[in-house]
Amino acid sequence: MSHPDGLLIRGGHVYTADEKARTHPEGSVLAVGGLIAAVGDVRTVDEAVAALGPRERAGLRVIDASRTMVLPGFVNPHWHEVLGRGLSPFGPSRRQPDPWRDQEDVPGPFAHGGDVRALSATFEAACSFADALEEEEAEAVAEYSLLLQLKSGTTTFGDVGSMNRPEALVAATDRLGLRGAVSVWAGDGMCAPGESRFRRTRDAAEVLDRLERVRLTTATHDSGRIRVMPSAIYTANMSDELGRGLAAFADRHRLPFATHLAALPDETDVMSHYFGISPVRRCAELGLLNDRLIAVHCAWADEEEWGMLRRARARLNHSPAKYGTTGESAMSGTRSLLRMARAGLELSLSTDGDGLPIGGMAEAMRQTWLTHNELFSDNTAVVPTDALAMATRLGARALLWDEEIGSLQVGKRADLVLVRTDDWRYLLRPRPLEGFLLLGGSTDVDTVIVDGRILVSSGQVTCVPEQAVRERFVTAVTQIAGRLFQVPAETLSRLTARFA
Numbered sequence: 074m075s076h077p078d079g080l081l082i083r084g085g086h087v088y089t090a091d092e093k094a095r096t097h098p099e100g101s102v103l104a105v106g107g108l109i110a111a112v113g114d115v116r117t118v119d120e121a122v123a124a125l126g127p128r129e130r131a132g133l134r135v136i137d138a139s140r141t142m143v144l145p146g147f148v149n150p151h152w153h154e155v156l157g158r159g160l161s162p163f164g165p166s167r168r169q170p171d172p173w174r175d176q177e178d179v180p181g182p183f184a185h186g187g188d189v190r191a192l193s194a195t196f197e198a199a200c201s202f203a204d205a206l207e208e209e210e211a212e213a214v215a216e217y218s219l220l221l222q223l224k225s226g227t228t229t230f231g232d233v234g235s236m237n238r239p240e241a242l243v244a245a246t247d248r249l250g251l252r253g254a255v256s257v258w259a260g261d262g263m264c265a266p267g268e269s270r271f272r273r274t275r276d277a278a279e280v281l282d283r284l285e286r287v288r289l290t291t292a293t294h295d296s297g298r299i300r301v302m303p304s305a306i307y308t309a310n311m312s313d314e315l316g317r318g319l320a321a322f323a324d325r326h327r328l329p330f331a332t333h334l335a336a337l338p339d340e341t342d343v344m345s346h347y348f349g350i351s352p353v354r355r356c357a358e359l360g361l362l363n364d365r366l367i368a369v370h371c372a373w374a375d376e377e378e379w380g381m382l383r384r385a386r387a388r389l390n391h392s393p394a395k396y397g398t399t400g401e402s403a404m405s406g407t408r409s410l411l412r413m414a415r416a417g418l419e420l421s422l423s424t425d426g427d428g429l430p431i432g433g434m435a436e437a438m439r440q441t442w443l444t445h446n447e448l449f450s451d452n453t454a455v456v457p458t459d460a461l462a463m464a465t466r467l468g469a470r471a472l473l474w475d476e477e478i479g480s481l482q483v484g485k486r487a488d489l490v491l492v493r494t495d496d497w498r499y500l501l502r503p504r505p506l507e508g509f510l511l512l513g514g515s516t517d518v519d520t521v522i523v524d525g526r527i528l529v530s531s532g533q534v535t536c537v538p539e540q541a542v543r544e545r546f547v548t549a550v551t552q553i554a555g556r557l558f559q560v561p562a563e564t565l566s567r568l569t570a571r572f573a
């Protein structure tokens with residue numbers, strides 16, 4: 074996958090997602106050496122092509138984009154690799170009472186205010202999941218999981234702790250040609266149900282050492298596409314010692330730090346009981362509240378805490394397409410996320426893990442557009458290009474990657490997504506982004522480009538053998554489900570037969 078000499082995407086409806094939300098209804102993008110060399114209307118970019126040297130012009134690959142819209146690659150700063158657990162709901166003790174029927178479902182731990190103690194115990198139990206995977210399983214799952222991100226247009230991900238081995242994620246990111254910040258599932262204790270004090274389960278130093286090993290692994294890759302990101306899986310699973318260690322790590326390497334924070338209505342009460350202080354104030358005391366903090370789902374802060382977050386210029390992130398599947402009320406519960414975005418806090422989009430681990434930035438854009446507008450009784454509260462900015466430029470800013478990616482601007486890396494706009498959905502709609510958000514989705518992504526390299530074409534991954542990757546995943550996830558979740562063999566063959 075060497076750099077092509079140059080790539081011209083010509084004649085598409087270009088959305089730049091720059092600060093002014095510039096669009097070019099008949100536009101082009103020129104990439105040279107992996108960087109955007111020109112972007113604008115067709116004629117302007119044609120002039121830039123004409124100014125190239127004869128060798129560069131001769132090696133130029135041209136994509137006719139006249140039936141597509143052209144977007145920056147999606148940036149998903151809050152994602153978890155959890156596909157290894159994908160078949161677990163079909164195990165005998167999971168998803169009670171019946172995995173096949175939804176009519177008897179009971180509310181989960183995120184619902185009705187949130188069962189913070191139950192979540193804390195679940196997150197603690199997941200700390201050992203990655204170590205229970207065979208190396209080959211970890212790699213197969215990581216590769217398929219990231220392949221699904223790539224196919225759906227995510228060109229950059231931020232891992233906020235995965236149920237997989239970080240090294241497997243680094244290797245898969247490299248192989249696929251993606252861009253990503255890899256983390257560890259970081260926690261050193263829990264607020265256990267039935268207990269009144271935070272219970273330590275491992276040394277903070279052990280978690281920090283693991284993170285340092287990931288940093289060293291990413292440092293061996295010189296593509297500039299792979300980074301490390303310190304994170305805590307939940308502040309209910311983080312001792313003060315670990316919090317201070319993570320703050321020092323992030324400060325030392327000038328990295329963002331991400332955690333789920335003020336995410337649930339009951340969080341402040343429960344956490345104050347265990348730590349004597351609310352989660353946002355605690356982050357401030359531990360040195361984690363600054364302009365490199367990615368505060369995920371952060372909707373349930375009090376007014377004083379909102380002032381602290383604003384003064385620190387922390388970055389907010391939400392995962393709207395996930396909330397309905399888990400019963401969270403991060404948007405409707407307080408309406409704070411958009412209120413704070415209007416007050417100057419940058420708000421980006423993501424897919425999170427459990428609710429929607431498969432792609433999903435297009436669905437997150439739809440949900441943020443429609444839900445905020447409904448909440449504020451205002452069809453201009455979030456317009457489609459605002460949703461696009463949240464899914465691209467603002468996510469890149471949260472990851473401190475915005476000098477290189479997040480918008481289509483000269484000098485940035487050529488990370489792009491092309492979506493076909495030549496069917497009935499777009500016939501009577503002058504703004505294709507609106508049509509895409511309303512009636513399109515992840516599976517409509519046609520072409521994905523990272524660093525000027527075409528990684529997905531006509532919806533198919535070009536950089537790895539997709540069928541083989543999928544087969545390896547099915548084998549791995551079947552083994553994991555049988556061994557770790559006791560899913561009966563008969564159930565597994567019934568499930569996997571559909572994917573043969």
Ligand SMILES: [Zn+2]
Nearest residue numbers: 153233425426
């Ligand atoms: Zn999350």
